[in-house]
Amino acid sequence: MHRNHTIRYLLAATLLLGAGCKKDFLNLDPETAINGNSFYKNETEIKQAVNGAYNILQPLGSESYWMFGEMRSDNTCFQYDNVDRGHEQWEFVDEFLVGATAECISNLWKNSYIGIGRCNDVLDNIGNVTLSDSARNQYTGETEFLRAFHYFNLVRQFGDVPLRLTTITSPSQTLSKGRAPVADVYKQIIADLTDAAGKLPAHYPSGEAGRATSGTANALLGKVYLTQKDYPNALAALRKVQAAGYSLLTSYADNFDPNKKNGPESIFEIQYLGSQTGLYSTFMYTFAPWTSGSAVTGDTKTGIAGSGSGWNIPTADLIAAYEPGDKRRDVSLALGFTDASGVFQHIPYCKKYNHGFTDVGRTNDNFPVLRYADVVLEIAEILNEQSYVGNGEAFDLLNQVRQRAGLARKTAADLPGQSAFRDAIFHERQVELAFENHRWYDLLRTGKAVDIMNAHGAREKAAKNYIPANAYAVTTNRLLLPIPQTDVNLDNLTQNPQ
Incomplete structure (x- = not known):
């Protein structure tokens, strides 16, 4: 449907x-x-x-x-x-x-x-x-x-x-x-x-x-309640989505194919029209390494150089999160590209939205906001938080997502308690929803942001000599962005401490 x-x-x-x-x-x-x-x-x-x-x-x-x-x-x-x-x-x-x-x-x-x-x-x-x-x-x-x-x-x-x-x-x-x-x-x-x-x-x-449907509203409502750890109301909203006729696609890649927009797994997407001026997307260009020329985009008439490209680059942490044999990795990212001289450059990039161009500098890719796989994993998370049941429904839901990715089922022998299952869901969400703007919010709502980001920052600084010494000093205060200073001044707003 x-x-x-x-x-x-x-x-x-x-x-x-x-x-x-x-x-x-x-x-x-x-x-x-x-x-x-x-x-x-x-x-x-x-x-x-x-x-x-x-x-x-x-x-x-x-x-x-x-x-x-x-x-x-x-x-x-x-x-x-x-x-x-x-x-x-x-x-x-x-x-x-x-x-x-x-x-x-x-x-x-x-x-x-x-x-x-x-x-x-x-x-x-x-x-x-x-x-x-x-x-x-x-x-x-x-x-x-x-x-x-x-x-x-x-x-x-x-x-x-x-x-x-x-x-x-x-x-x-x-x-x-x-x-x-x-x-x-x-x-x-x-x-x-x-x-x-x-x-x-x-x-x-x-x-x-x-357009937004009742399923769209219930999916976001469930996420809001989950963020507040109101598990009964979150589950009630997400059960309505579950009953609304959405389904996981057989192919993970089909969720992002511009020729298959708004399919059975899609709950809400930001719509872009590659054929119309002002309505097209450009993710492929923004996420391509700025040194890649046309090797990543295939567009020889649009120069990839300078600060408009080279963003949202996969980290070593994300690449390592994929299990061997996970089909989602090659759909979501590439480990590098072959440059014009035939040399492979080990600079990873996001390719989830890389499907060619409709015209020079224009692409037709939508951006997923809410997918049914997200809902499936949220329901599994909620069921586990309410009561761990070995090999129960939460396991079935987790395994629906894993098996599509070509991975083995998890059983109670692999995840013998609530904490182990909680960690498995957290990991599964990272790789299933990579580049779909859920990761930061998952870090926040699970209370893991400070510890994970400080550890991640230490690895980044050890590997990259251009990162400032005071970078990644993540505290609870820094989990919130500063209010734009213009609005602080003009609207008499208090500023977030940093």
């Missing part, structure tokens, strides 16, 4: 809706402007606004999500460029040295709140438009899901964050009420996702694939 996924983004109007500003200082609406006074009049315009709320996921997916979800973890790093130092702050993310003035931190914060603002615009205006009950429920549920998704990312990266739930309609509303406590942010996330799950359809016609 094919589920959600492949939105046809309507950009001409929707990109103008995100700021939430209704009037200029003269209270005049220019004839060429689209704003709240001239928009939100019918279903077509509501749908355009909802599509605009989805659209902000593209720039977030192209930079922020992998940078802070994957490269900040022990899974990936960067290829050092001693000539082009244009993205030094990206290196600092990996090394736990990034500061409050870094553009990459500002981009994560800014684009997340742009997305939240677009959701608020829809939710504040949809009540004024004549819609069928099914259409109203769908558009409300979609924007509630997206708002919850943004806040879930923000609260895990920054801790307390401003909770903006209404459209800004006047300068007096520009300042927030300050940073809302983490508990309040989670309360809102859960409220949004619970309502969305009840309103969203289970699936869409093929032409509307790509």
Whole structure:
């Protein structure tokens, strides 16, 4: 059964809706402007606004999500460029040295709140438009899901964050009420996702694939509850996903093939369209070693050099995590490339999103956000946390994922207790979901981030002479990113201690 996924983004109007500003200082609406006074009049315009709320996921997916979800973890790093130092702050993310003035931190914060603002615009205006009950429920549920998704990312990266739930309609509303406590942010996330799950359809016609479904909302809700260690509610939400008709694909590689987008295992993906200007992806180029020329991309007309490439490079720790015979390794990464002179260069790179180009500099790869394999492993983890049962359902779920990867089943003889099974799930998630932006959040929610990242950092510094001496000094404070300094200054926010 094919589920959600492949939105046809309507950009001409929707990109103008995100700021939430209704009037200029003269209270005049220019004839060429689209704003709240001239928009939100019918279903077509509501749908355009909802599509605009989805659209902000593209720039977030192209930079922020992998940078802070994957490269900040022990899974990936960067290829050092001693000539082009244009993205030094990206290196600092990996090394736990990034500061409050870094553009990459500002981009994560800014684009997340742009997305939240677009959701608020829809939710504040949809009540004024004549819609069928099914259409109203769908558009409300979609924007509630997206708002919850943004806040879930923000609260895990920054801790307390401003909770903006209404459209800004006047300068007096520009300042927030300050940073809302983490508990309040989670309360809102859960409220949004619970309502969305009840309103969203289970699936869409093929032409509307790509939109959030009830399964999407429940999958994220289960992850939220799991993060809070609320195992009963997490299991209840994930059981609904389990019953919704998703399934593991026979081939792991098919999950990432642009010709097989949005398949039975896909719960939610960031949609990119390689054929359309402004909607294509570029992961293959960004993740290729900057010294690889066209050897990795096959694109002889796009130069791979400089600070735009060489990111999200697999670490020695990640490569070593794959068991012998694991089919996922060769789908996910390469150990190097053969250069133009025929010499093999031992510089690994991520190839999970390497499927050629649709045009010079453009690719058609989507980015997976939620996959059914993630849900399967989460249910196994929860069952074990509730009560270890040797060779019980949790083992069956773990082994579904392992056997697809060509690995032997695990039994109670291999994993004789709760702690051993917990470690096995943690390991399995690292290799199954590598390069899909789950690793950092798994480190956080399991309480392993400080120890693992300090040990990882010690190995990195021993192997690489360009890493600063003060890198990877990971403390509990440094698990949160600094609030962008501009927002600290303009919005009177307190800064996270580093």
